[in-house]
Amino acid sequence: MKALICLPVLAVLLAGCAGKTAYRESCANQLNAAWEELDLAKAAGFAGTVSYSKALSLLTAAKTQQQFEGYQGCTEKAERARFYIRESRAGR
DSSP states (O other): OHHHHHHHHHHHHHHHHHHHTTTHHHHHHHHHHHHHHHHHHHHTTOTTSHHHHHHHHHHHHHHHHHHTTOHHHHHHHHHHHHHHHHHHHTTO
8 A cells, every 4th residue: 555655656756856857958058058159259349238238147047047956947048148149249
């Protein structure tokens, strides 16, 4: 009887742990790419634009979410930051 109760509980716990890592790799990849693009934009002289500032803020928030295992939000923020970096380099 205990096995019938413990098995579903164990399955739910394992599924919960697996859900935390779904976006982990994507978050890390997006953050790395965005920081590199931000450095290139800064080197090209685009550091003073509004889009650059938005991108920097988003990347800071994404890094914070990564540290607290909010991988999906981290990925979304890093993708938006990359958009603003492209906008910055386009002069917008």
